Amino acid sequence: MSSGIIAVMIGVSTFLGALGLWALLWGLKTGQFDDQEKFLDGAKYDGEEELIDAVKMEEKKKNILKNRKDKEQKKYAPPD
């Protein structure tokens, strides 16, 4: 085998490995590994219901923000 091929093979495999490492470090930086149990619990309990729950929470937040905006707009409405 020529040394060129070896160089390519080592290069590619190290690059792929480094990609995986980068993904892991990114997950770590964004706090995804702060609670090791979360992953396992997710596998155990998360189903359709939990997904719906998450969507509902998002909606709740949006609604609150919307209501606030409406209120503010009403407050500053020019007198007619």
Add this chain to the structure above:
Amino acid sequence: MANIACDHCHLEFDEKVMIKDENSDEIKYFCCKGCQGIYHLLRSEGLDSFYEKVGSIKLEPPKELDSDLHKFDLEGFKNKYITQKDGFNEVNLIIEGIHCSACVWLNEKILHQTQGVVEATINYTNNKAKIIWDEDSVKLSEIINKIRSIGYNAYPYDPKLQEERANKTRRDYYSRLLVAVFTTMNIMWIAIAQYTGYFTGIEKDMKNVLNISEFILATPTLFYTGWVYFKGSYFALKNKFVNMDVLVATGASLAYIYSIYAMITNTGEVYFDSVTMIITFVFVGKYLEVLSKKRAIDTMDNMMGSLPTELTVVENGEKDIVGIEEIKTGDVVEVKPGDKIVVDGIIVNAEGNFDLSSLTGESEPVFKKSGDEIFSGSVCLDSVIRYKIEKDFKHSMLSTIITLLEESISKKPAIEKLADKISGYFSFVVLTLSILTFIGWYIGGTGFEKALIISISVIVIACPCALGLATPMAALIGINSASKKGILFKEAEFLETMAKSDTMVLDKTGTITEGKPKVVNAKFLKDFDINLLYSLVKSSKHPISKAIVRYIKDKSDDLNEYFLKNVKNLEARGLKAEYENIKLFGGNLELIKELNIPFCGDFKNTVFIFVINDEVVAYFELKDSAKEGAKKAISQIKKMGMDVIMLTGDNEQASKEIAKEVGIKKVYHSLFPKGKAQMIDTLHKQGKKVVMAGDGLNDALALSRSDIAISMGSGADVSVEVSDVVILNDDIKGLAQALKISKKSYATIKENFAISVLYNSITIPLAISGHVMPFIAALSMSVSSLIVVGNSFRIKRLK
């Protein structure tokens, strides 16, 4: 009748004491109203799948909580714990009572269903929760009430104090570790090809490819992961001393520089694999240290969170609620029964019993009257009192203890010094030798290149590996065999320090004794209805009353609690009550004297006398007894050449009696936490190396001052965290065993040192004289390491 399990908490009780609930489709049994309430609440909220998730895990039945909900909406609380984010409120809470992942699920679920809560995440590992909510839709007190309604409790903590910083460090170190492990694994298989090539011959091109790939992998390890060592060396050299960091940094970077030189000039072997391995192995130890600090901080947050944030200040007869930060000396503060004292002061009116157990560790309440000083950390037990503030919050006893603990988490001088001293001398000698070698050969006229190679082979042959392994390998095996016996050494170096110690300081309550008073003698002088006594003692939470309740429960099965009238705590004397025109009294000799009842006796122990209608009908003697095997363990410790001393917050007579029983001659009694810590300092001044064993929060300060701190597993959380060694099963025999293992491990460490010194003293002269190629140097290093590892395994044979 058979025991059956409660359908909520799964604790088992006799069927006849259970609440039978026929409201649901099938008959359910509950141990208390609380469990029943939660069961129905979960069903009505559609959360009964909780019971499938929790399986048969036993939960804690809900506690009755004081109605202190209003404090969560107070201004002082808001300023301290609540932050604003995108127009929403955010609070960090610690949830009490989480046992399993199903509990986390339930809490998150109930919070998600609460109106106004937009985010709620709970960390199972440390039970900390982050909640974000809209203030206009819901109040924090309502959210807390939701958590309480399902049988858990929540209190706040301030993450800015320590946690944010600790989290950042932990993540940073973990990233560095990951990079190091990744590169080491990859370099190792390239190195195999290189070593094979060394023996069987390898093409120049191929060797270059391998060299360059190793170089690419070793570079991030040295400069990213190894950065902590460069930083450590910089500070060490700036303060004019040489430490392990300097050794690791110079060893690794010289090997790195030499390898680059060898790679470019094609003159020899590269040592990039040694570079990564040195860095990675030593870094694992550093990472573990960071992890243990993080856990300690979780506990500190727990302690601070349970403190009230506001106090009731009385001024000109009017009551006002003031934040603790704003309390000034001279203010008069009112506390109610059950309240925790947060600021030190002097009582101005009334009198009452105080639970000082978190300060002194002793279970007996202390009676305080007007003019007496009270310390923060104590709990008012039975009366409403007013006291004048003497010190502000920051200078009060409890915050002083917390601050000192915070400091002790970030420094451990005695232990670090020992490891640094040895490796410091070693690295200094090696560095000097290699410089001298270089100068010698250069002046001798061999030329710059050869002189450099020889001087580097001196460093490589003496690379920290053998010396570095000598301690951790023996320690690792020592720690492992200790943990199998229920003894937890938190760090490797503690074995070494413990083996070198010569004084063992023991706390009395909880360490030598059981920590709970027990009835040792009971005398029934007349026949009477035992339920009268049972009902009377049941009405009090005093440890003595509790001991008598336990005693009666042990002796008879069929007990009924009567409804007593006019139950009153007689401060520092006992109890009184009435039942259908029968007058009941229970208490100590002072109470009997006060009632003018003729009764006398010579009691060595605490006594509780029971009186019905002015007639003594029974008395009980109580004593806190020594743990089983205490005497034997202490004599074993003495045999190993240790000086044993007992420190206690208890009174003279009680402590001397226990000391005599277990064979301790030196006793210091009636000590406050600071007094205990001062004792440790005094011993240090006499040149002693002190091991201290304790269990209460009151010992935490002294534990943090001692060279080695041992805590009993069931003790206060903080003392477990500041300690270096934890005896998980609470067994005092573990103390002797821990000492034995540490001595054996230390002996092995010394043997390992001898082996590596022997190797070095043979190989270093050879290297200096230019007879060793860097490759042979690396090989000899590996052989010495293997022998060190083999020797360390002998610790396992210790019984």
